[in-house]
Amino acid sequence: MKIVYVVESLVLRGGVERILSEKANYLADKCGYDVHIVVCTQHPDQPNAFDLSATIKQTYLCIPLYLQYRYKYPMRIWIKKQINNTLCKTLTKCIQSLNPDILIGMGHFKANMICNINCRAKKIIECHEARFFTQSGMANHQNTISKLFTRFYRTIYFRAIERKADAVVTLTEGDKLLWNKAKRIEVIPNFSNMQVSQISSCHSKRIIAVGRLSWEKGYDRLIDIWELVSTKYPEWQLDIFGEGELKNYLNHKIARKHLKNITIHPTTNNISSELSKSSICVMTSYYEGFALVLLEALKHGVPCIAYDCPFGPASIIQDNQCGYLIDNDNINLFAKKLCKLLKEENTRKEFSIGSIKRAKDFDIDTIMEKWIKLFNNL
Numbered sequence: 472m473k474i475v476y477v478v479e480s481l482v483l484r485g486g487v488e489r490i491l492s493e494k495a496n497y498l499a500d501k502c503g504y505d506v507h508i509v510v511c512t513q514h515p516d517q518p519n520a521f522d523l524s525a526t527i528k529q530t531y532l533c534i535p536l537y538l539q540y541r542y543k544y545p546m547r548i549w550i551k552k553q554i555n556n557t558l559c560k561t562l563t564k565c566i567q568s569l570n571p572d573i574l575i576g577m578g579h580f581k582a583n584m585i586c587n588i589n590c591r592a593k594k595i596i597e598c599h600e601a602r603f604f605t606q607s608g609m610a611n612h613q614n615t616i617s618k619l620f621t622r623f624y625r626t627i628y629f630r631a632i633e634r635k636a637d638a639v640v641t642l643t644e645g646d647k648l649l650w651n652k653a654k655r656i657e658v659i660p661n662f663s664n665m666q667v668s669q670i671s672s673c674h675s676k677r678i679i680a681v682g683r684l685s686w687e688k689g690y691d692r693l694i695d696i697w698e699l700v701s702t703k704y705p706e707w708q709l710d711i712f713g714e715g716e717l718k719n720y721l722n723h724k725i726a727r728k729h730l731k732n733i734t735i736h737p738t739t740n741n742i743s744s745e746l747s748k749s750s751i752c753v754m755t756s757y758y759e760g761f762a763l764v765l766l767e768a769l770k771h772g773v774p775c776i777a778y779d780c781p782f783g784p785a786s787i788i789q790d791n792q793c794g795y796l797i798d799n800d801n802i803n804l805f806a807k808k809l810c811k812l813l814k815e816e817n818t819r820k821e822f823s824i825g826s827i828k829r830a831k832d833f834d835i836d837t838i839m840e841k842w843i844k845l846f847n848n849l
Contacts, residue, residue: 475592587631776797
């Protein structure tokens with residue numbers, strides 16, 4: 472079976488890039504499938520963030536999508552249209568040449584374009600964020616023209632997927648409900664193939680948060696929570712690992728509040744080591760596709776506390792068994808539950824046992840079996 476994935480690039484160390492790399496490696500090496508990855512904006516001299524099997528073929532389209540942002544509206548719309556036309560022609564020619572059995576669009580990137588490609592392949596769109604936030608531009612402060620364009624584009628975007636995708640795959644049951652007009656909807660969660668060298672003892676006085684420093688991750692809310700917690704437990708440290716456009720803003724907010732024992736670190740290639748040295752993992756996102764970092768924390772026996780945002784955390788955290796799910800935006804309750812775990816080491820250790828047990832539900836073989844079944848059915 473020949474499977475082709477289409478993705479913007481594999482340069483960033485993000486959740487989509489990681490899960491695609493591991494999934495493609497599994498299908499190529501363990502299942503013997505002919506796997507090909509088409510990267511639309513990446514150049515050959517830009518290394519992948521995660522290793523790929525030597526048997527996987529990678530095609531670089533090198534389309535400069537970023538050029539549109541050099542122009543202001545309304546010129547930007549015209550430039551964007553020209554670049555998209557080039558991408559559409561180039562991608563269509565590439566896919567028709569590869570002639571796959573299965574064509575998969577990763578995340579929201581050009582999913583409508585992928586669905587409109589004229590080819591024999593069965594088309595699957597993987598949703599890696601909640602539909603409500605897909606292509607919404609909510610992370611940006613948009614002007615009126617941009618908002619109108621976004622609204623119009625989303626309508627066309629979703630209509631193409633619902634009418635022409637052979638299957639839409641969501642990560643959670645909650646997101647599945649929003650795709651009721653699609654031809655076929657499947658729920659297949661992500662897995663974590665991270666190798667765990669050491670389980671957390673849950674004894675260290677350290678809290679960890681991991682993710683890019685962007686609006687949707689809600690680090691502004693985490694800082695507000697830490698303001699309530701840190702004065703009561705000054706011996707505890709909160710370490711945030713990530714890079715992004717909000718780094719300066721977040722550091723400024725920390726300094727303005729005169730908060731101590733909170734540090735923003737660059738991304739690390741050994742997050743497993745950092746998780747094993749932590750006793751609690753926190754997540755304050757406004758929305759999540761799946762929240763892979765929570766699963767990785769559970770594998771290390773690290774209890775998790777997260778807002779019950781759309782839709783990822785609730786599909787991973789079993790409340791009061793491996794951590795706490797907090798009503799979205801209830802800062803006081805989040806702080807209260809965090810203080811409870813800081814105070815009660817026995818509870819942390821009980822949740823640690825529950826965390827390891829829960830993580831086994833997302834074993835790679837179990838999840839990939841669902842993908843293989845879908846491919847064969849299509």
